[in-house]
Amino acid sequence: MKFAVIRWAVAAAASAWAAALIVRHPTPIDGALPFIVVVMTVVAAVTHPAIQLSVPLLLLGEIVFPDEHLRLLWFGIVLAVSFAGAVQWSAGDATREDQWSAGDPARVRHEAQTSRAHAGEVARAPLIIAIAAILLLRWIPLEPVLFGREIFILVVAAATVMILGRTPVAIAVAVAAALFTPAVPLRTLIVPIGVLVLSIGARLLAEFWILDFGFWIEKQNPKSKIQNPKSVASQVVLSTIGALAVALPMMFFAWSGAFARALPVMLRGGPPRIERVPVRIALAAGQSAEVDVPREGRGVILSGANVPKLRRGTIVGTVEPGHIVVRIGDVADWGVLRRDHYYASRNPLPRRPGGILRGWGQTAWIDASGRIAVRPGTVVVTADRGLPSGASLQIDAIELAR
Amino acid sequence: MMTAPIVHAVVVLTLLPLLTLRGTWLWRYLAIDLATYGLAWVAWGHAAAIDGYAASVGFVVVKIALFSLSLAAAPDVRWSANRAAILAILVYSLLIPAMQRVPIDGDEPFYLLVTESIVRDFDLDLANQYRDLSSTASGRLDLKPQPGDPVGANGEQYSRHEPLLPILLIPGYLAAGLPGALATIAIFAALLVRSTVRLFEDEGFDDATTRAIFPFFAFGPPVVFYAARIWAEVPAAFFFVEAIRGVRQKRPKRWASALLFLSLLKLRFVLVAIPLVVKAVARSRRHAAIAIAIVGVPLIVLWLITGSATNVHSIRDLVAPTAGGPLHGAFGLVLDGAAGIAFQAPFYLLAIFALVRWRHLPESARLGLIAALPYLILLIPRSEWHGGWSPPLRYIVFLMPVLALCGGAMLCGARATSPASDGGSDGGRGRPPSTALRLIALYTVGLVIHGVAYPWRLFHIANGENVAGEYLSRLYGTDFSRLFPSFIRLNDAAIAGSVLLILAMILSARRRWATIPAPFAIALLSIVLAAGFLSGLQPAERVEFEDAHVTHEGGELFPHEFTVARFAYRGGWILHQGQSLSFVARPGAATLHYASGHPAAIQVGRNVYELPAAASGYRSVRVRIGSPERVVLKCLRGSVNLDRLDSD
Known part of the structure; x- marks a missing residue:
């Protein structure tokens, strides 16, 4: 067992060294590649050796994909598949089943020798998978x-x-709770604590046989023909849901902050990759500005400044011609999706987001500007007179057809 | 427009598990199947920077790989040779439209032209076909008779290719034109899969082992790249397997008909047929007449068509091997970066290692290899051992079922010797998914994605580079191609690779290779990857001016890309006055090799060099590379064919 630990530790160190040599690109995600390969090696060590294949795949991605978004998405896909595999394995239904060793005396002997250590690995695996996912x-x-x-x-x-x-769903719940916790301000730590309390409550209910995790189909319907606790529903469906729930955020680990705070936008393909002409005009309450939208223009991209407390539907300005009323919900405070400002905001996400994905990892965010469709020609944008003191309506850019 | 291919793919991907998996594994696979669709849907919106078609192909190939994994791992599978053939034909049906993204290439349009001539004119004279190329279903308007094509007494223009394959294509062509012709080959590929699975059964392989090898053979290169393309290789492989099974089972009708078809497909396969015939008739001289017919009929058919029993071939082809020597071909077929098994179909590397355990190989494998020996002996010294303008491994595709058998034997042997070789937490019923196998599977998935998404890249000019080397060279501006072994243009990596191969085979014979623990193997691979990458970024000792890492500002490739047997020339890049190229080279003195009919002048960095005329062949001139930065070489006067630059 100790030798196995040393073996994996050497492998992790060697992989990290290789990653450090290969890193070519300037983003913090690329810079963290040695850390990422160490984490993946640890996950492989406690789950299945095949997970370690993610290491060369990550290194290959660093070498062959010069495009930043594509490269980071590749990293995410590799991690998503690896974590999905690891979670499935931790559920005990992936590749370590006994049928592999049937008819192979040498392997049966080996399995017997290592079964105790193996049991320990299985018990530790969900814990380490969850911690690894949260670290990334x-x-x-x-x-x-x-x-x-x-x-x-x-x-x-x-x-x-x-x-x-230690079920796949448990891993997913723990990872999701951590992911969606801004941690700034301190009181947002109530999110994981709340989830923990709910988990304790659920566990207590389970102990009293009121609710049984994982095997709920059987309990809900005692006459069900599915009598085995390791039924198809519990073993397959729940483990797959758990794996999927972990894989999804891992796919976007390079922009995990944006994923957590702008989930609908990220699930719909991220911020739109549109051509834009920067304008950068801030209008205080009652001020107006004329903008020439060129022939290939499709809209103006607006956002608020110092308006995080405004609620959905609050009017922030108008756009002429057509007297388009711009409200919170069409736009939001520009920096509201930053980690430090997210908790205090009351703004919803813009209906037609026009922001840009900025930053990496947990500090990634999308500026919460929104797109307002207009026709080519001169457009007059006016900030509403009712805007709070210090607040403004910003004309960020003109959206062009691609 | 895109709906039909998507529906087609989804139907195929859904049918694969429904046809084979059962019980929990079916549920498990379907759950994972749905999850992958969900993940792909989310990822799709973020993948604007990539080729959507390639991403779709990648998704389908990965799903087929996942299915293959389930097929190999599931304990309870509905499995038979016929079912394997159905799985194969389902997947090959996806290849038919994929391979038509660009006009068919290589020998394919010529085979199709013969089919069209038979169907429309009831003859083999292609003269009128060449005159009116607008009517050919291949869409190739640039076709002209290939050099050496036979010409009849009355000016008939025949094809150099034997007519059996075009005849076999007739029903499919009549039914659906070019897609029908491709479907015919796909059917042959499915038959090949069926026969190969039967061959495994005949040799006593258990189902689990066969199911593990099946995807590598059926869905992996090279078979998958020939399964929907008009080449004789897949039908030949089918007839070859049937012949081996017939000989082994002492069923004359089977081996006689199979060998006759094999010989009629391509004359070169007569070399394979002869040893099998000898084996078959060794104890039963009653079949001698059949044997003579198998060799004689193809010769007579060719004599009747072209006036020569050996068609475009002559006896010199047998006795006068061209440049390269046997070692180039032998090691090249195994190790070459563009045309070798290691880089183009790595699963079959297992078969190469299995050769050192000859006595433990299945009887059919030994028979097949012995039968192929004369063919291989004549192939490997030839300068075109790599297959010319064709998808990789063309000349040995027919041998793949036998090599798969050897690979299967190797895997079974690995299980017996190394139960914990992969870390001890998984294993295999008949074949542990060892680290090597995982890496091979991963690499194979990448190869298939690339080959199906970009089918035109299956045809690679034999210039000593390969697709990966070219891509990295262009990306980083340094010579990465030199890291891949090339026996077409022999490089250091080829020599090092050959030495390593021999050492690995010796270790394999001593059964040491399988004892490297999985964590170390992957970590070692990572370090090799990093070392290779860093090495690739460094200036090369030799700069070949036609290579991808050289940035060309004008000029032209020498000789032209589609020159017949271009690999026989010293390639280069011709610069005319005012044109330039740039490259990264080692600072210091170097020797520039060039050819020029007239005196010329070039500038390398800040230095100007007068180049005397090199009327007869190549000359060299000493130059100095000033700095480690990118060097610009400009032609100041005249024209010069730049061959290479060797740093001291």
Whole structure:
């Protein structure tokens, strides 16, 4: 067992060294490649050796994809598949089933020798998968990490996994709770704590046989023909849902902050990749500005400044011709999706987002500007007179047809 | 417009598990199937920077790989040779439209032209076909008779290709034109898969092992790249397997008909037929007449058509091997970056290692290899051992079922010797999914995605580079191609690779190779990857001016890309006055090799060099590379064919 640990540690160190040699691109995600391959090697060590194949795939991505978005998405896809595989394995229904060793005496002997260690690995695996996922989602880039809070989140996530029975769904719940916690301000830590409390409650209910995790089909319908607790529903459907729920955020780990705070936008393909002409005019309450929209123009991209407390439907300006009324919901405060400002905001996401994906990892965000469709020609944008003091309506850019 | 291919793919991907998997594994696969569709849907919106078609192909190939994994791992599978053939034909049906994204290439349009001549004119004279190319379904208007094509007494223009394949294509062509012709080949490919699975059964392989090898053979290169293309290779492989099975089972009708068809497909396969015939008739001289017919009929058919029993071939082809020597071909077929098994169909590397355990190979494998020996002995010294303008491994596609058998034997052997070779937490019933196999599977998936998404890249000019090397060279501006072994233009990597191959085979014979723990193997691979990458970024000792890492500002390739047997020339890049190229080279003294009919002048960096005329062949001139930065070489006067630059 100790030799196995040393073996994996050497492999992790060698892989990290190789990654450090290969890194060519300037983003913090690329810079963190050695860290990422170490994490993946650890996941492979506690789950299935095939997960380690993610290491050369990550390194290949660094070499062959010069386009930043494509490269980071490739990293995400590799991690998503690897974590999905690891979660499936942790559920005990992937490749370590006994049928592989049937008819092979040498392997049966080997399995018997290692079964005790193997059982330990299986027990540890969900915990380590969850911690690994959270590390990748929240600890890149390293500079803005608030260590005390992040360690607390890790501990709470580990507790959640333990309490929920180390199932794939438990991993997914713990990872999701961590992902959606801004951690700024401090009181947002109530999110993982709340999930932990709910988990404890659910576990207590389970202990009293009121609710049974994973095997709920059988309990809900005692006459069901599915009598085996390791039924198709529990083993396959739940483990797949758990794997999918972990894989999805991992696919966007390079922009995990944006994924957490602008989930609908990221699920719909991210911010639109549109051609734009920057304008950058801020209008205080009652001010107007004329903008010439060229023939290939399709709209103006507007956002608010210092309007995070305004609620949905609040009028922030108008666009002429056509007297288009611009409200919170069409646009939002420009920086509201930043980690430090997200919690305090009351703005919903713009209906037609026009922002740009900025930053990486947990600090990634999308500026919350919105697109207002207009015809080519002269457009007059007027900030509403009712805007609060210090607030403004910003004309960020003109949207062009691609 | 895009709906039909998507529906087609989804139907195929859904049918694959429904036809084979059962119980929990079916549910598991379907759940994962749905999850992958969900993930792909989300990822799709973020993938604007990539070729959507390639991404779609990648998705389908990965899903087929996932299915293959389930097929190999599931304990309870509905499995038979016929079912394997159905799986294969389903997947090949996806290839038919994929391979038509660009006009068919290589020998394909000529085979189709013969089919069209038979169907429309009831003859083999292609003269009128060449005159009116607008009517050919290949869409190739640039076709002209190939050099050496036979010409009849009355000016008839025949094809150099044997007519059996065009005849076999007739029903499919009449039914659906070019797609019908491709479907005919796909049917042959499915028959090949069926026969190969039967061959595995005949040799006593258990179903689990066969199912593990099946995707590598049926869905992996090279078979998958020939399964929907008009080449004789897949039908030949089918007849070859049937012949081996017939000989092994002592069924004269089977082996006689199979060998006759094999010989009629391509005259070169007579070399394979002869040893099998000898084996078949060795104890039963009653079949000698059949044997003579198998060799004689193709010769008579060709004599009747072209006036020569050997068609475009002559006895010199047998006794006068051209440049390169046997080592180039032998190691090239295994290791070459553009045309070798290691880079183009790595699963069959297992078969190469299995050769050192000859006595443990299945009887059919030994028979097949012995039968192919005369053919291989004549192939490997030839300068065109790599297959010329065709998808990779053309000349040995027919041998793949036998090599798959050897690979299967190797995997079974690996299980017996190394139960914990992969880390101890998984294993295999008959074949542990060892690290090597995982890497091979991963690489194979990449190869298939690339070949199906960009079918025109299956045809690669034999210039010593390969697609990967060219891509990286263009990306980073340094010579990455030199890292890939080339036996077409022999390089250091080829020599190092050959030495490593020999060492690995020796270790394999001593059964040491399988004991590297998985974590170390992957970590080692990562370090090799990093070392190769860093090495590739460094200036090369030799700069070949036609290569992809050289940035050309004007000028032209020498000789022209589609020159017949271009690999026989010293390639180069011709610069005329005012044109330039740039490259990264080692600072210091170097030797520039060039050819020029008249005196010329060039500037390398800041230095100007007068180049005397090199009327007879190539000359060299000493130059100095000033800095490690990118060097610009400009032609100041005249024209010069730049061959290469060798740093001291």
